[in-house]
Amino acid sequence: MTMTSPTIDLTMLADPALRADPYPLLRQMREASPLPLIDGLLVVTGRHRDCSAVLRHPHASSERYRSALTAPNLEISTLSFLSLDPPDHTRLRRLVSSAFTPRVVTALRPRITEIVDSLFRRVAEQGRMDVIDDLAYPLPVQIISELLGVPAEDHERLRAWSAQLARGLDPQFTDPDPERVAVAEGARTEFNRYFSTLIAQRRTHPREDLLSLLVHAESEGDKLNEEELLATCVLLLVAGHETTTNLIANAVLALLRHPDQLDALRARPDLVDGCTEETLRYDPPVQMTTRAARGTLPVGEVEVPDGGIAVLLIAAANRDPDVFDEPDRFDITRKPGGHLAFAAGIHFCLGAGLARLESAVALDAFAQRIVAPRLLEPVEYKANINLRGPARLDVTFDAIR
């Protein structure tokens, strides 16, 4: 197989030296888009209009395991609705949505505030914090775990499995790494074993938690079977772990690197939602996604043949100058809308409301309560290419109000 572009290819994104700032390369990739690779079977695009159109196209399939280009690394039975097409996707998403409503999410605000308060209390005397370990990680984990009904003593175990699964989500078609796949699969097996026990308990002794709601969720006489339940639990837990952590961390990082924006947020707390949206655009926690072509799939001027793959560089699309003025500028007063951080179309992130709420509470507290925060550079990044974010974020401060 030949690469049709000699200068740019997807493997360049794997360069660890670029993890802290992949944006110059993403810009090059966007400008070269659509970029056919592997004899045109794989098409990469970083243009906003292409990504947006593909995400909404009826031939864009989330069942990537069908493509010969995707390493056959998943047991089909363990797929969540994230990786399914209609009609299965529609049925499962509807059942889960019925338990995970905006009302369930809105009701969490006091609990989110309480957790942020207690996390701040822990570090107040130290004059320093690692924004990841002391805020951005524990907050979403605690919330999604409490929501699902996972006991606090199990959080640490879930943390390791979740990180292994997230690493397994990095692009595999250019550089399949059997060991990484094996580790991710091992983590999934552990997750399944763990949740099987919890589900069995909730069947007989339901509680006031999302897991019990899911076990009993019903829509038009339909229910989730055991495998679907397991896959949904793992999806909610992992999606709720890594991504929101990166959102909060990326926002704090951007604020500290743009002190004028932090000042603006302090002066106008109502800008907090704008700050979340701008971070989602400027430094998205999920950098890319893929779709398999089920039938011919147009990507701008080119077409992915049936069975091929379209790689959508969300992080590049979110800085497309055709859609955003001065796209490389972090501006929390920007008019909201248009970014693809939560994707678009039928797979639009189901947890967007929860992520936005957690981010708003955390960023408001950070801006209003941490006195004179100072960032310790350089910032070290996790190895993940797709669910990309800092490994640590050390900040010193004078006091917490």
Ligand code: HEM
């Ligand atoms: C789907 C991003 C937080 C649950 C997605 C997708 C993206 C995304 C890009 C679509 C993937 C694709 O179709 O290729 C994010 C980001 C988050 C976040 C950036 C945080 C800032 C959450 C949270 C939850 C969640 C907190 C749940 C607790 C889901 C679910 C789907 C999904 C269930 C699958 C939707 C479907 O296939 O219909 N997310 N997510 N996400 N997300 Fe999120």
